[in-house]
Amino acid sequence: MNTRIRPTKPQFDYMVTTEPFPALVAGFGAGKTEAAINRAIIGKLRHPEVNRGFYAPTYDLIRMIAFPRFEEALEALNIPYKLYKSPINYIDIAGMGKIIFRSMDSPHRIVGYEHGDADIDELDTMKTQEAAHAWRQILARNRQKKADGSRNTIGVTTTPEGFKFVYNTWKKKPAEGYQIIQAPTESNPHLPDGYIQSLRDVYPEALLAAYLEGEFVNLQSGTVYHGYDRIACRSSEIMVDGELLMIGMDFNVTNMSAVVYVQRGAEWHAVDELKGVYDTPNMIDIILERYQGHSIRVYPDASGKSRKTVDASRSDISLLEGARFSVYANKSNPLVKERVLASNVAFTKGKVFVNDQKCPEFARCLEQLAYDANGAPDKKSNLDHLPDAGTYPIAFEMPIIKPVADLKIRFVS
16 A cells, blocks of 8 residues: 655654654644654554554543544545454554553553554643653553564654653653654644634733743743732622522532632622531531522532542532532543633633632632642642632633644545
8 A cells, every 4th residue: 555644844754753752742733643643553554563552641532532533544544443442442453453542641550561662642741750650651561573673662742731751851851762843833734714813812921832832831830820810800799699609619528618609790709718618518518508598509629420528329519419509510620731721811811800808718829829849739738729619610611622723634545
């Protein structure tokens, strides 16, 4: 089969490099994932005698992105295959072995199989230590011998997420064989009109260097909720008898938190806070007593669907529903960085305000919560509970929807 592809220059450089550990670090819409998928297929055509690994940070990304895109590319090439989704995720390609799919959310479980080459998508979205652990585990799996004696390779495609594992490994002090290829969003000539401007409209200036230019910048400088300004975001609103209360809630044993919002037009105003509550039944009792006559809508930590802080037979969210509260929660929480970004945008764009007389601790924690060494909000500071509670509703009602640009690398048989 004679197969030609028509990639952008950064994609081409990434897919044809002879270095064993290349990394394509690029902005949104630059075609990173497509480059990874097509590099995997090309590598499989060249080395059918070995398996290949394909890794993503979570299984959801494999299920929603990798599976359909691999299927689309293989069908376009008329390559027979069968996709197995349980109990082990892999594509069996007729006469060419397997492409094995694994998530990296539990690096210690990357064991028990081998491959000759691998591809990793969005490695830099992981915490530094977890990414390093996953990389070591994948290196250990990458040991099947190739018929021509060529080196085993692992390619990485990712958006830069600050000075973390990818920066330290590929940019700061790269070892021999570690090659970095960087690409801005505009390197993709096939983006729809207005795509780049739509990113500029949504993302703060500090993030555009990373998400448009594909550059490494400090995304964890200063405080986590830098969009919150006590003066600019100050509210004097208070709750009115009988009105709907929207309550963000963070589950913890002996230290539950909640932030109460009211809506004024399109604006949300934090008008009360609950902190240090013992458990979910205690929180329910306080809400029922304190807010009599109000309709209650709760935006909880989505992990409460399976979490049981009191009764092993009932989840925290089922307890809220049993109290006749309306519960708004997705199947899973968004990534922390997505919740933080949505909140910072909401504060800076005048969508969310805080009555710091009624919510003094919420305001203080928003001002003081910093990042830890892994680039995550510092939980050891004990300043994260109220901000978590107060930002779950923001992430649910005001999420950042990244514009979609679907770059396809066309195969010509």
